[in-house]
Amino acid sequence: MIYRVRHRTTYEYEDPVSVSHHIVRLTPRNLPKQTCRGSHVSILPAPPVTSAHFDYFGNTLTSFTLHEPHVCLIVEAASDLEVNAVEPPDFSGSPPWETVRASLDGDPSDEVLNAYQFVFDTQRVRSNPELAAYARESFPEGRPLLAAVLDLTRRIHQDFRFDKKATEVATPVQTFFEKRRGVCQDFAHLQIGCMRSLGLPARYVSGYLRTMPPPGRPRLVGADASHAWCSAWCPGAGWVDFDPTNNCVPSDGHITVAWGRDYSDVSPIYGVLLGGARHKLHVEVDVMPVE
Secondary structure (H helix, E strand, O other), rough: EEEEEEEEEEEEEEEEEEEEEEEEEEEOEEEEEEEEEEEEEEEEOOOOOOEEOOOOOOOOEEEEEOOOOOOOEEEEEEEEEEEEOOOOOOOHHHHHHHHHHOOOOOOHHHHHOOOOOOOOOOOOOOOOOOHHHHHOOOOOOOHHHHHHHHHHHHHHHHHHOOOOOOOOOOOOOOHHHHEEEOHHHHHHHHHHHHHHOOOOOOOOEEEEEEEEEEEOOOOOOOOEEEEEEEEEEEOOOOOEEEOOOOEEEOOOEEEEEEEEHHHHHHHOOOEEEEEEEEEEEEEEEEEEEEE
């Protein structure tokens, strides 16, 4: 599947911003199933210099500084990608989840060490007994790891409701767990928290989801949005994606931009400003299949 993705973010400030420093994560990753044919980030007002580099997790960052006063900032990323469907691993043939958990302790290999860093608590996702108890229903003794994660994905989708107005960016996982309403970020954080509460590696993935309009209706421009899901590590299979918001295993309808321990590691735009006071934020995302 070939896609053209446009992600446009507009900040309108109440007072002029005199100086601002920004980091942008809007360039899709290159993966075995995904090839980014080209990506360009445009900024208004145009900064004198932009730089691109990789962060610790291998995500592409674009950094820039604005020294001139401005009351509006527009950041737009345009990307062309090819995303291919891949055959998922044999979930029932994956090792028992307890075996995977035990294998993390004391294995010095690069693969296991890389996975092990995603077991620990982060500022946004903290393990706790309540999350462990909720997850346990999907993780009985001896159950294959990937089959257990798939069941947890199904239960989260079933037990929690998508509601754009119920939470904010900084809403803790525990609040979402109690309210049972939130957005894709909350669904992903919850599944990660459940797995980490059992001592299993899980990471946060950000990207885009192709949205299908109802039959007979045109696709609405700007109707697509940034999306989030999670990824579980399994020996022999590597990292396997799961989307609890939609109760599915991501395929060629999901476009990966970045991954990290939680949302803080992958936020699309991060900035430090001098001035500005309050601001209005408007985001448009278009994921357009190309014939």
